[in-house]
Amino acid sequence: MRLSYRLLLSSLSLCAGLAPLASAFADPAPVIAVNREIGLAMTGTFRNSVSGASSSVTENGGSGFITQSASASRYRTIGWTPGFRADASVMFNVFGIENLYGALHFSLEDGQRNYKSHYRSYSSNSAPFGFSAGGNDSSNGTDNRGEIGKGFLLLSDTFLLTPFIQGGYVTSGGDGDFGYGSGRYFAGAGLKADYALTSRLVLRGRFGWAEVLNSGISYNNQPRPLWEGGLGMDYRMTRRLHLTAGGDYSYISYGHDRNVESSTEFGTAYSYSGVSSALSNGLKLHAGLAWQF
Template sequence: MRPSCRLLLSSLALCAASVPVMSAFADPAPVIAVNREIGLSMTGTFRNSVSGYNSHMTEQDTSSHSGFTEESASSSRYRTIGWTPGFQVDASIMFNAFGMENLYGALHFSLEDGQRNYKSRYRAYSNLSAPYGFSAGGNDSSNGTDNRGEIGKGFLLLSNSFLLTPFIQGGYTTSSSNGDFGYGYGLYFAGAGLKTDYALTSRLVLRGRFGWAEVLNSGISYNKQPRPLWEGGLGVDCRMTRRLHLTAGGDYSYISYGRNRNAETSMGLEHSYSYSDISSGLTNGLKLHAGLAWQF
């Protein structure tokens, strides 16, 4: 029996020694694995941008020579709408360091380039001249990039099948002068958000993202004040092989530039003048993407 006992003890010792080695090579939880990827996707981006401007002016000569009064007003509207193709590159990592688990970092770059439809309208009215106006429309070039980074920390829940990751974000976005206005022209933004990953199976993970950021120098706003940018997205990550994943999803963004008001008034002994204007605008967009990612 002694040889048998010795053999049994030796086998147990070998198994115990091999546990750390096996765990080192074991695959991470699916919700962790999808945050250790680098991927390339094709994209299609629908964007709708609308702006408006209205002004009113009153000028009065109160001298005894003429006594005329001039009133004038103008209004303009501009809109771009349509789809543009493009691509995006995503890289993310989740690791343990400094005594903390599931630290998160990510980089994102996307480019869109194509044509969108635009429509513009201008109208002017005055009591001293005939009304004037024109309209225009057609297709014009529209392109832009989105460059951003995220850092955060993940929290595993529900027996490691659900991952909640709050993060902070910052980046730089550009767009062409003929395309989207406001959220573009080369602007910086900074904010925070929340990511969620839920493993339906060991191969299929549902992904969600909600973000907020302040766009610094909001472009179309005459007062140049920061404006909030809201984002939301849903996606799926399907493991095809041990390393190769299929990814797909959609992301929505919205920014409103508010209503900016300006007013001027001057009074003199023989002349009075008043002027006011209101500008407003918004941009919303939907980006659909599908591609492949490599888990490392």
């Protein structure tokens, strides 16, 4: 009896000693696991970018002869481009703080989109003039960004909310693929939500805001807000291999720029007024594979 008692105590001590080790190798909650991945996906991005400007000029030479002129232009780029994206994210505990989050994202697009441009001008001392053009043009760019945040587990570890801060750098060529201008920094914040519908399937959502610094539009170089939202899913096919898919929407408006000038010199009166605006929105679809570590 005493031997059995000692054996029981020894067994309990061994189990207690192995418990931390077993916990270390135990699978994390599904909503945590999807934030510990390295993934690669193919993408297709639809973008619609529109800009326009109009101006009017009045000149009075002082001899009763007045010249008036006006012009209006509009430019639009629309279509799909293929590409790919690479993502790496980690969620860990340190110094008693649970579920710290960090991620790096890179995406590249390269293809062609359709462009259309219209220009019209009028002058009181000449015939009206105008032209239209259209066709396909190259459209390419990269999006490089990083995120840092902290996750909060809710609903018996089936729901994870992760507020984060973000920053990055975008480049574009051709028609200004990402709509932010060519080679611009951005910084902002956002909120991620992960919900485990089953032990294998996690539904994912994301909402983000950022300021695009020095937006790159010739008539308005001020920072402009970029709004983003996305929905996706992560399905665990094996213990480590996951299938990922989803869509992300982005919108940026460069606002309305207005410029008014007037002068009177050497008996000549001159006045000018002009307005311009631009916006870009896009939808990026992606599907790929990720490796959980």
